[in-house]
Amino acid sequence: MSLFRDEWGIPHVRGASPAEVARMQGWVTARDRAWQLEIERLRGEGRTAELLGPAGLEWDTFARRARVAAVARAAYAGLDEETQEFLTAYVEGVRSGLEGASCPELEGLGAAPGAWQPWTPLAVFWVQQILFGSFPSKLFGARAAMVLGAEAALFRTEGLSGGSNAYGVGGGRTASGAPIVAGDPHRLFEAPNVYLQVRLACTDPDDTFDVVGMTFPGVPGVQHFAHAGRVAWGITNAMGDYQDLYRVDLRPGGDVVRRSVETVLVRDQEPVEVEVLETERGPVVLDDPEEGWGQALRTPGHDLDDLGFGALLPLLRSRSAADVESAVAHWVEPVNNWVIADVTGDVVHTVGGRVPRRDDAGEWVGWVDPLPRRTASAGGAVVTANDRCMPEFGALASAFAPPFRAKRITHLLDEAGPLDAEHAVAVLADTAQTAGEPLLALVPAELLPAAPAEWHGAMDGSPGAAWYAALRAEVVDRICAAPSLAPLREPSPHGPLYAPWFSLPARVAGALHIILAAQKPFGLDPRALVAEAARAVHEAGDPAPWPEDHRFWPLHALEQFELPHTRTAPATPLPGDTDTVRCNAWIPGTTVTVRGSVARYAWDLAHRDNSRWVVPLGASGDPDSPHHTDQHDAWADGGAVAVVTDWSLLTEEKTCP
Incomplete structure (x- = not known):
């Protein structure tokens, strides 16, 4: 060889x-x-x-x-x-x-x-x-349905942005x-x-x-x-x-068919024991021991x-x-x-x-x-x-x-x-933004600056892209501030592992075209909200070029575990956007892209x-x-x-x- x-x-x-x-x-x-x-x-x-x-x-x-x-x-x-x-x-x-x-x-x-x-x-x-499958989004969907009822359908896109x-x-x-x-x-x-x-x-x-x-x-x-x-x-x-999640009874005589305890060794600390519970439908990945209920994960891999x-x-x-x-x-x-x-x-x-x-x-x-x-x-x-x-x-x-x-x-x-x-x-490098049309349609004509009026949608270093990005960020923030969404602003109830799927700004940004098309989403008036956001962007002055506020940010494994790491990767400015062909996803509230x-x-x-x-x-x-x-x-x-x-x-x- x-x-x-x-x-x-x-x-x-x-x-x-x-x-x-x-x-x-x-x-x-x-x-x-x-x-x-x-x-x-x-x-x-x-x-x-x-x-x-x-x-x-x-x-x-x-x-x-x-x-x-x-x-x-x-x-x-x-x-x-x-x-x-x-x-x-x-x-x-x-x-x-x-x-x-x-x-x-x-x-x-x-x-x-x-x-x-x-x-x-x-x-x-x-x-x-x-x-990478659907079950983390199902956790968010269940939480949203509990808070919003039928309005949770406004978030109906699959998975994470990008x-x-x-x-x-x-x-x-x-x-x-x-x-x-x-x-x-x-x-x-x-x-x-x-x-x-x-x-x-x-x-x-x-x-x-x-x-x-x-x-x-x-x-x-x-x-x-x-x-x-x-x-x-x-x-x-x-x-x-x-992938499916099933509510299962963890009490004796309930749905658990096999119980075992595994020891997780922890560097510089005492070992931790983890109870592993299996049901006919799959292993229990989330539980509430005090209530005696849990959620079993079923996947083809487990079944077969x-x-x-x-x-x-x-x-x-x-x-x-x-x-x-x-x-x-x-x-x-x-x-x-x-x-x-x-x-x-x-x-x-x-x-x-x-x-x-x-x-x-x-x-x-x-x-x-x-x-x-x-x-x-x-x-x-x-x-x-x-x-x-x-x-x-x-x-x-x-x-x-x-x-x-x-x-x-x-x-x-x-x-x-x-x-x-x-x-x-x-073709794969194309940065033209078409997902923003429902947002742009709600901006009053008098609040459209000259450069964006001539903008053809490319998420690049143009003034139009910078204005659109600033407007979208302002709109997302205002939607997230809706009183009815307050419970969804809380961190993931299932721990940091699931935090990306429970980010309300990311969910709102990913479904913005659906939310703005609704009559009174979350009790809001989309037309009035967009107009107010456009005025705020106008008063704030010229925003930074989009690629400068949208930088390549690869995560080393140590960073993924929130541990110190000396970065060696360049923080390159990136064109593109969540719904452009060159799908460099936007994370609301940040100046980096990690997907x-x-x-x-x-x-x-x-x-x-x-x-x-x-x-x-x-x-x-x-x-x-x-x-x-x-x-x-x-x-x-x-x-x-x-x-x-x-x-x-x-x-x-x-x-x-």
């Missing part, structure tokens, strides 16, 4: 078998992202407090109660032998790579990496996904005559980045594959975005409603003891859109939109994952089948941006992202000439080296590496770097095992 790197330090792995490829992938990931691997392993095992002290207790309690590690072990045991061998080889590579790897964070904490197990990658994967884009265009729309798949996932900005670029090539004549793509550090293969030579794919979250890793090897071996669809049949959660295209010209949008069918009492009675699917002609396109892409999506959920991004991408593709990869990336595009790609099926990809920051998690932030400028400018697959243009690394 051998390891090569391109000019961006992206690893290109070559091995004589899938196991060799996995072993080298594990080794190089440990060399590039040692801290990230260690903290994600601890998260998956519910053991962060061993390293971080009391700051890790809330997460560890949730991870133990949600049975993250237990489900990962069960899911690993249920895999076929070949996939188990693939995972075991990856873990062996991680163990070897961690020996002597540079990790300033662990050194500063006086700690060393712990032991990875064959099932650890499954736990790492689920840590990234378990809060979202992902993906599209596929047929060869009739491209310069080469072959399809292009492009997209950009949006998640929490992290330092180092949540996605890692990689190339995996197997030279076994009977099992050849050569795939470039992106993976979660700690998970082998390429799961979500990849170009396998003859076929390419990308994903967005389909917003499926596949399966996290979808049966898709890993079939994805690597895919040669056609049909192959990718067959691989996606193994997918469990999260429920994703998959945009797929191949060299024969097929362009497909399908949904993969398990969505429960529910009876009138809310009990699960099987899975939604078939899942939505559509295709595009040679002159057509498919676009998905977490929206209700087609009528059949009603079987997946009742709440989706607003249609603004999807409509804008469709418009840009309709207006574009023949696409190449660079133009495909440029946005965590990767960007355009896969050209005519020739893979025409493709583009990029991540914020860079390939390495080591601040001393030249590849720690070397992709950042290209990403921040809305661009991407070239994919290079010619082995002769790569540099072989001699230090690998």
Whole structure:
């Protein structure tokens, strides 16, 4: 096996078998992202407090109660032998790579990496996904309904602000005559980045594959975005409603079928015991011991003891859109939109994952089948941006992202000439704001300044963007001040872990187009409120340029646990907005953005080296590496770097095992 790197330090792995490829992938990931691997392993095992002290207790309690590690072990045991061998080889590579790897964070904490197990990658994967579903929003929805009754429906958008884009265009729309798949996932900005670029090539004549793509550090293969030579794919979250919370009786003789106590070790403090309660519907993740009631979380992963890793090897071996669809049949959660295209010209949008069918009492009675699917002609396109892409999506959920991004991408593709990869990336960099039209329509004409009157909606450094951002912030503050919303201004009743879902300003901002369209939302007069806000903005004078008040702010894991950390990531000014295609989400009351595009790609099926990809920051998690932030400028400018697959243009690394 051998390891090569391109000019961006992206690893290109070559091995004589899938196991060799996995072993080298594990080794190089440990060399590039040692801290990230260690903290994600601890998260998956519910053991962060061993390293971080009391700051890790809330997460560890949730991870133990949600049975993250237990489900990962069960899911690993249920895999076929070949996939188990693939995972075991990856873990062996991680163990070897961690020996002597540079990790300033662990050194500063006086700690060393712990032991990875064959099932650890499954736990790492689920840590990234378990809060990505619908149940945290259901907690907020229940709270809002209790406070507001029917008016809680005004907040009816799914999840947190921001979202992902993906599209596929047929060869009739491209310069080469072959399809292009492009997209950009949006998640929490992290330092180092949540996605890692990689190339995996197997030279076994009977099992050849050569795939470039992106993976979660700690998970082998390429799961979500990849170009396998003859076929390419990308994903967005389909917003499926596949998680449920049930009120359960915790008293003796009630709903609990299994009780155990787990000990959480806490650095420099006494251990803490966590009671783990399981019901027929799932583990209890929230409880009120004094009242004797709790809430059990039910997910497909819990129900099936399966996290979808049966898709890993079939994805690597895919040669056609049909192959990718067959691989996606193994997918469990999260429920994703998959945009797929191949060299024969097929362009497909399908949904993969398990969505429960529910009876009138809310009990699960099987899975939604078939899942939505559509295709595009040679002159057509498919676009998905977490929206209700087609009528059949009603079987997946009742709440989706607003249609603004999807409509804008469709418009840009309709207006574009023949696409190449660079133009495909440029579509993803669009910053035109269309979600603000309901707000602008309520501003009295005499309060529209001259510059915004000429503004075409781009959330950039223009005076119009600055004025609009200031006006929106003022409107959101005034809505949040409504007396009827006072209980929702309180912190999350379930603790800091769920605080992002209970932020009232974020909820109001995300649903502003719905709230302003209502007659008397929360007892307010939208027209009068907007007019008063516009006068306040006028009296305050010229606001700062939008990108200056909207800076890239990736969170290191220590910051996520509210622990001290010396930042090495640049606080780059960012254009874009929550509902623009370049979806850098706005957080009311702050001058930073912590959610946005965590990767960007355009896969050209005519020739893979025409493709583009990029991540914020860079390939390495080591601040001393030249590849720690070397992709950042290209990403921040809305661009991407070239994919290079010619082995002769790569540099072989001699230090690998």
